[in-house]
Amino acid sequence: xxxxxxxxxxxxxxxxxxxxxxxxxxxxxxxxxxxxxxxxxxxxxxxxxxxxxxxxxxxxxxxxxxxxxxxxxxxxxxxxxxxxxxxxxxxxxxxxxxxxxxxxxxxxxxxxxxxxxxxxxxxxxxxxxxxxxxxxxxxxxxxxxxxxxxxxxxxxxxxxxxxxxxxxxxxxxxxxxxxxxxxxxxxxxxxxxxxxxxxxxxxxxxxxxxxxxxxxxxxxxxxxxxxxxxxxxxxxxxxxxxxxxxxxxxxxxxxxxxxxxxxxxxxxxxxxxxxxxxxxxxxxxxxxxxxxxxxxxxxxxxxxxxxxxxxxxxxxxxxxxxxxxxxxxxxxxxxxxxxxxxxxxxxxxxxxxxxxxxxxxxxxxxxxxxxxxxxxxxxxxxxxxxxxxxxxxxxxxxxxxxxxxxxxxxxxxxxxxxxxxxxxxxxxxxxxxxxxxxxxxxxxxxxxxxxxxxxxxxxxxxxxxxxxxxxxxxxxxxxxxxxxxxxxxxxxxxxxxxxxxxxxxxxxxxxxxxxxxxxxxxxxxxxxxxxxxxxxxxxxxxxxxxxxxxxxxxxxxxxxxxxxx
Amino acid sequence: xxxxxxxxxxxxxxxxxxxxxxxxxxxxxxxxxxxxxxxxxxxxxxxxxxxxxxxxxxxxxxxxxxxxxxxxxxxxxxxxxxxxxxxxxxxxxxxxxxxxxxxxxxxxxxxxxxxxxxxxxxxxxxxxxxxxxxxxxxxxxxxxxxxxxxxxxxxxxxxxxxx
Numbered sequence: 001x002x003x004x005x006x007x008x009x010x011x012x013x014x015x016x017x018x019x020x021x022x023x024x025x026x027x028x029x030x031x032x033x034x035x036x037x038x039x040x041x042x043x044x045x046x047x048x049x050x051x052x053x054x055x056x057x058x059x060x061x062x063x064x065x066x067x068x069x070x071x072x073x074x075x076x077x078x079x080x081x082x083x084x085x086x087x088x089x090x091x092x093x094x095x096x097x098x099x100x101x102x103x104x105x106x107x108x109x110x111x112x113x114x115x116x117x118x119x120x121x122x123x124x125x126x127x128x129x130x131x132x133x134x135x136x137x138x139x140x141x142x143x144x145x146x147x148x149x150x151x152x153x154x155x156x157x158x159x160x161x162x163x164x165x166x167x168x169x170x171x172x173x174x175x176x177x178x179x180x181x182x183x184x185x186x187x188x189x190x191x192x193x194x195x196x197x198x199x200x201x202x203x204x205x206x207x208x209x210x211x212x213x214x215x216x217x218x219x220x221x222x223x224x225x226x227x228x229x230x231x232x233x234x235x236x237x238x239x240x241x242x243x244x245x246x247x248x249x250x251x252x253x254x255x256x257x258x259x260x261x262x263x264x265x266x267x268x269x270x271x272x273x274x275x276x277x278x279x280x281x282x283x284x285x286x287x288x289x290x291x292x293x294x295x296x297x298x299x300x301x302x303x304x305x306x307x308x309x310x311x312x313x314x315x316x317x318x319x320x321x322x323x324x325x326x327x328x329x330x331x332x333x334x335x336x337x338x339x340x341x342x343x344x345x346x347x348x349x350x351x352x353x354x355x356x357x358x359x360x361x362x363x364x365x366x367x368x369x370x371x372x373x374x375x376x377x378x379x380x381x382x383x384x385x386x387x388x389x390x391x392x393x394x395x396x397x398x399x400x401x402x403x404x405x406x407x408x409x410x411x412x413x414x415x416x417x418x419x420x421x422x423x424x425x426x427x428x429x430x431x432x433x434x435x436x437x438x439x440x441x442x443x444x445x446x447x448x449x450x451x452x453x454x455x456x457x458x459x460x461x462x463x464x465x466x467x468x469x470x471x472x473x474x475x476x477x478x479x480x481x482x483x484x485x486x487x488x489x490x491x492x493x494x495x496x497x498x499x500x501x502x503x504x505x506x507x508x509x510x511x512x513x514x515x516x517x518x519x520x521x522x523x524x525x526x527x528x529x530x531x532x533x534x535x536x537x538x539x540x541x542x543x544x545x546x547x548x549x550x551x552x553x554x555x556x557x558x559x560x561x562x563x564x565x
Numbered sequence: 566x567x568x569x570x571x572x573x574x575x576x577x578x579x580x581x582x583x584x585x586x587x588x589x590x591x592x593x594x595x596x597x598x599x600x601x602x603x604x605x606x607x608x609x610x611x612x613x614x615x616x617x618x619x620x621x622x623x624x625x626x627x628x629x630x631x632x633x634x635x636x637x638x639x640x641x642x643x644x645x646x647x648x649x650x651x652x653x654x655x656x657x658x659x660x661x662x663x664x665x666x667x668x669x670x671x672x673x674x675x676x677x678x679x680x681x682x683x684x685x686x687x688x689x690x691x692x693x694x695x696x697x698x699x700x701x702x703x704x705x706x707x708x709x710x711x712x713x714x715x716x717x718x719x720x721x722x723x724x725x726x727x728x
Contacts, residue, residue, distance in 0.1 A: 118579060123590050127633040130578070147633060180728055181575055181636040306627035309620070 005134050005165035006031035009098065010039055012141040015173040018042045018069050020060060020433050022053040026073025027113060028100025031165035045433065045462060048454040050077050052426035054084020054097060054155075055452070059427030061093050062413045063388060064434045065218060067149050068093070073100040075113030078159075079120065083420060085155045086124035090417025091239060092216055094153035096144045103163035104132065117159045126154030134167040142174045151184025152304040153216060188301065188320030188328060196299045196316045197332045199272055204344035205351075206232045207270035209255065212239030212416070213277015213302060219323035220244065220409040223276065226330050231345060233352050235263040237278050239416040242406035247385065252352065253361075256284040257553045258398040261360035264551070264559040266352055268292055275300045275314070277322040279307045281417075288312055290558020301325050360551050360564055361402055369544040370519050372396060372471040375526075376403035379441065379469060382526045387439040388431045390414060392424035392448030395477035398549045400443045422451030425468065429455060432464045439530060441467045446496050447476045456509035459536050467529050468538045470502060473545045481548045485563070506538035515540045567596070568622050569641045569648060569718045572611040573726050575634040576602050583632050584611060593617065593625055597650075597715025608636065608728060612717045636728050645721035651690045653678075654700070655710040658685040662707055673699045684709060 003011065009032050013021060022045045025033045036044050047053040050072040057068030068088075072081045078099040088095045102111040118130045127147050129140050137160070144156040200206065214223050214236070220243045227234045227250055234244050235255045244251055253260030255267050267273065267285070273296060278284070285291045288311050300307075300314040301322055308317045318325055363373045376399050379387075385407050391397040391414040406412045413431060415423040428442040449470055459466060471477075479494040503513030512535050516525045522541070529537035551562040574580050581600055588595050593615060600611040615625060622640065629638045641648075656666050658680070670677055670687045673695065679686035689699055693716050700711065720726065 119582070122579075122583060122586055132578075179633070182633050304631070306624065306631055310624060 001171065002168040003171040004031070004168050005137055005160065006035045008137050008169065008171050009141070009160065009165070010035040011171060012138055012173060013069060014039070014041045016067070016145050020045050020057075020430070021069050021071055022047055022056040022060075022430065023071035024050050024053055024073065024077060026077050026100060028074035028077075028102060028162045029071060029165075031162065032071065032098075032100070032160075045429070045458065047426065047458050049452065050080035051084050051422065052429075052452050052455045052458070054081045054095065055087065055420075055423050055426035056430035057095055057097070058084060058088045058093050059390060059413055059430030060434045061088075061095060061430070062427070063410050063431040065410065066094075067145055068095045068430065069098070070095065071098045073113065074102055074117070075115045077113075078115055078117040082120060082124065085121055085157065087415050087418045087420045087423060088155040089124045089126065091415065092153050092212060093155065094148040095155035096141070096148050097155060097157045099157060099159045101130065101159045101161040104161045105163070107161065117157065121157045125157050128157035128159065130159045131161065131164050134164050134169040137164060137169065138171060138173050139177070142177050143179065146177050147179075147182065151182075184303065185319055186321040186324050188318040188325035190328070192316055192318045193325060193328050194332065196274075196318060197329055197336070199297055199299060199316060200230065200274065200333075201336070201338045201340055203272035203340055205269065205271040205348045206230070206274065206340065206345070207266045207272070208232050208234040208274045208276065209237075209267060209278055210234065210240045210243050210276045211237040211278025213322045214240050214243035215409040217277065217303070217322040218409070219277070219326050222323060222326045222330055226326055226333070229330070229333060230340060232274075233266050233349070235259070235267065237284055237416075238401055238414065240278065241401060241412045242409040245407045246405035247407065252356065254401050255559070257286065258402070258549050258551065259284075260402070261358045261551055261562060261564065262352055262355040264553070264562060265355045268559045269351075271296055273298045276326065277302060279310070280312045285312070286553050286558050286561075287556050290561065292558070358564070362565060363547070367519065367544060370516065370522060370541055372399050372473070372541075372543045372547055373403055374519060375469065375471060375522055375541050375543070376400055376443070378523050378526055379443075380404045382523070382530055383439055383441070387411070387441050388413065388428075388435060389441045389443060390424045390428040390431060391442070392444045392451075393419045393421045394445050394448060395473075395481065395547075395549050396443050396445045396448075396471045399471070421448040424448060425452050425455045425466075428466050429458060429462070429464055432466055433462070439467065441469055443469045443471065445477060446470060446472045446474065446499055446502075453505070456506065456511060456536070456538075460510045463534070464536060465532070465534055466536050468536070470538065470540045471543050472499070472502070472540050473543045473547070474499065475545055478549070484548070485552070486554070502538060502540040506536075511536040511538055513538045513540065515542065517542045566618070566622070567614065567616050567642070569646070569716055570613045570615060570625065570629070571639050571641050571718060571726055572613065572629060572635055573603070573637040573728060574609050574611060574632075575636065576607050576609040577634060580609060580634045581611070583634060584613070584629065587628055587632065588615075591624075591628065593621065597713070599715045599717060605728070610726075612715065614716050637726055639720070639726050641718040641720060644724055646718050646724065647721060648692060648716045648718040649690055650693050650696055650716045651688065651714045652696045652699075653712045654687045654689065654703075654708060656685050656687060656703065657683065657707045657709060659683050666707065669699070669702060673702070675699070
């Protein structure tokens with residue numbers, strides 16, 4: 001039977017098992033919206049800004065491992081979506097973003113709401129398509145889902161001109177698709193894996209450095225087995241938190257610019273570094289020339305060959321899906337009677353414990369002001385470490401990463417690569433829709449939350465009982481911190497003046513608002529809020545304005561050049 | 566180091582801009598670039614001459630391979646290959662120049678493909694160095710216009726780039 005392009009779009013999403021379509025209507029996608037109206041297989045979630053549609057789809061994807069789907073109109077719809085697309089691209093999140101486009105004959109005519117979406121999004125997508133033939137529409141959408149979800153995942157944009165949505169074609173959704181120009185590897189090279197295992201067995205001062213790849217490839221369970229079998233110290237980057245249980249004694253905390261003393265020192269002084277789905281980025285290792293290489297061997301497992309040897313030379317590169325490679329490694333280790341030198345490992349742990357005893361995350365617990373760290377510790381306790389936590393970007397993000405000890409993957413959802421303020425609230429919406437019964441918390445700052453605060457309306461419409469934890473220090477905290485450290489206390493434009501009354505604001509959107517000013521009230525407020533299972537509660541914590549995130553590695557320095565409390 | 570990179574890719578709208586965009590976004594250098602369909606009209610063959618350290622070239626190849634439209638990539642300079650470039654030069658051909666330019670074209674095995682009262686257009690094909698040498702040999706004031714295709718290359722013997 002022949003279907004219109006709009007019907008085909010809707011049918012394709014249904015075939016893919018799409019649960020939620022995050023979107024915002026407009027001229028170029030009206031035909032698609034008309035078909036959405038007529039169906040009930042998936043739910044459309046109307047956001048209040050296109051950026052939020054993509055972040056919400058992104059949050060859904062990160063929390064479930066499935067492809068997130070968003071739909072926006074042409075022109076400003078597409079440009080508003082770009083920040084969301086770039087965010088997903090930097091963090092390798094599988095998304096399909098369908099953008100409306102002006103009708104084919106109008107393309108290039110500077111038509112109303114026309115923009116070169118394929119051109120604008122090209123550098124921040126895994127791939128994109130402009131559909132110019134109705135006969136190719138279904139196959140293109142199939143390709144989009146396939147490319148987005150395989151290999152190193154990423155966002156794929158499908159730009160659909162309005163006339164294509166009214167034209168008709170025979171519909172058949174391909175079951176499978178093969179692209180001659182795209183065949184991502186999964187299995188790692190057997191010989192390289194053997195070499196790596198031998199290097200691990202020979203290690204005297206080993207360190208396991210894991211990243212977002214562990215979460216993306218659902219490798220948390222096998223990673224945990226492997227690390228425990230070996231008894232090696234382990235760290236996870238901002239993107240990898242929860243890939244290894246953080247409360248575990250083998251876990252040293254996060255590495256990097258605001259990583260723990262013990263994690264950074266162990267990264268720097270190990271003799272074998274096992275990098276798993278992590279990419280040695282600037283916020284993790286600082287200046288690569290300060291990343292000491294003396295006698296240290298590096299094993300690097302990554303699905304993206306371009307991530308290997310990009311910033312750091314490695315000794316044993318293994319291209320492959322992290323889960324597959326770790327499973328192979330574990331098999332080899334279990335079959336081997338050899339074990340790493342126990343004496344050497346003991347001596348190494350003595351050193352690591354010495355570093356850990358530095359207690360680098362300590363803060364003033366007797367302060368009469370609310371310390372942001374304290375709020376997060378109490379949040380961790382009150383939720384048993386089991387909540388889904390999204391964040392925005394800045395100090396609150398780093399403190400959450402340091403103080404909320406995730407036990408499972410896909411629970412910590414933040415914009416690591418692009419560092420997108422305004423990500424947290426819409427991402428939390430996607431997470432809550434994916435897990436309606438779960439506790440979903442958005443930790444934010446008064447700068448970040450105002451970048452997408454309009455989504456409180458979406459939360460009301462869809463009854464999303466999020467808990468918004470606003471650590472309100474009346475400053476763009478991370479900017480202020482840099483200005484204090486590196487710009488002689490010249491707080492240029494970092495003070496957030498004229499803040500709204502967040503309690504009234506939350507209430508005006510139909511939610512519950514709370515203002516907490518005393519440290520003694522923190523725990524009670526959190527418990528009360530978490531008890532309101534059906535309501536979104538917006539907790540405005542008035543925190544210490546002068547608190548800084550420690551440790552800190554100044555930009556351009558190496559891992560052992562930390563500023564400590 | 567100079568490298569000549571050959572790319573086989575889907576002959577689709579926008580494929581060229583993906584490659585060009587990759588080079589500019591990541592700060593890689595393009596000395597010359599050319600592209601045209603192959604005997605299989607669904608595929609295009611692109612040749613890029615670039616410069617960079619071994620690390621940079623390795624990243625360029627990896628990043629090119631990451632592009633979904635790219636079927637295969639080869640660094641021709643890694644092995645035996647031949648290279649050719651074609652050039653059209655419009656030169657002054659009046660008075661004493663007229664004989665001189667004809668003689669120079671002959672010496673370099675160029676062909677005069679267009680003649681007017683006052684100009685010749687010389688077509689010259691060869692290694693990049695030969696084209697450079699020809700331009701060097703000409704009196705600068707005689708050159709009116711130069712058009713070069715950029716280098717194209719192909720592997721020797723059984724070294725092939727096929728889908």
